[in-house]
Structures are given as structure tokens and as C-alpha cells.
Amino acid sequence: MPFVVTENCINCKHTYCADVCPVDSFHEGPNFLVINPDECIDCAICVPACIVGAIVEERDVPREQRPFIQLNAELSAAWPRLPKGKPPPPDAEEWDGVLHKRRLLER
Numbered sequence: 001m002p003f004v005v006t007e008n009c010i011n012c013k014h015t016y017c018a019d020v021c022p023v024d025s026f027h028e029g030p031n032f033l034v035i036n037p038d039e040c041i042d043c044a045i046c047v048p049a050c051i052v053g054a055i056v057e058e059r060d061v062p063r064e065q066r067p068f069i070q071l072n073a074e075l076s077a078a079w080p081r082l083p084k085g086k087p088p089p090p091d092a093e094e095w096d097g098v099l100h101k102r103r104l105l106e107r
């Protein structure tokens with residue numbers, strides 16, 4: 001079952017996850033990363049790499065975060081692949097744990 005990037009990545013976007021993924025299944029948008037569910041090999045290596053805990057296996061995604069399952073599938077088809085990490089936004093740490101960031105998702 002694939003892994004899913006959930007809401008806490010928005011505006012944090014540390015990209016450590018993209019550095020460790022063995023199959024380069026992360027795709028990058030303006031302020032969020034997503035996983036292509038058809039490419040993810042369910043290795044779980046990216047879970048501890050994300051310092052804000054944004055990556056969850058699909059079956060464990062909390063109910064209020066379930067829309068992110070579809071968002072990962074939809075946006076990974078539209079956004080370019082990010083095969084390597086890059087510097088996060090300068091204010092990334094300030095956004096860790098901020099609630100209701102979904103409205104800030106840029107496409």
C-alpha cells in the first residue's frame with residue numbers, strides 16, 4: 001500500500017524525503033510534495049526522513065487527512081519529479097504543526 005504526503009508538508013517542504021526515495025517517486029509543487037502511488041514501492045524509508053511527520057502509509061492516513069490520498073495521485077500526475085532534495089523555504093520551521101494548511105496548497 002503506497003505512502004501518502006499529508007497536510008503538514010505544506011509550506012514546510014523540507015525535501016529530505018526526495019533524497020532517500022529509491023525510486024524517485026516524489027513530485028514537486030510550489031509549496032508541497034506528493035508521492036506517485038503507482039511508483040511507490042512501499043519501502044517506508046521516507047517516513048523517518050520527514051522531520052515533520054507528514055508521510056503516512058495509505059491505510060493509516062487519519063480520516064481528516066483522507067483527501068490527501070487523492071491529491072497525491074492527482075498532483076503527482078501533473079507536477080514534475082523531484083529526484084533530489086533541495087533547500088526548504090526560509091520559514092519552513094514556522095509552519096510545522098500549523099493547522100488547516102490545506103487552504104494554502106498552491107497548484
Ligand code: SF4
Pocket residue numbers: 003020021022023024025026035039040041042043044045046047
Ligand atoms: Fe519512496 Fe519508499 Fe517513500 Fe514510497 S515509501 S515514496 S518508495 S521512499
Ligand code: F3S
Pocket residue numbers: 005008009010012013014015016017018032033049050051052053054055
Ligand atoms: Fe514534505 Fe517532509 Fe518531504 S516536509 S517535502 S514530506 S521531508
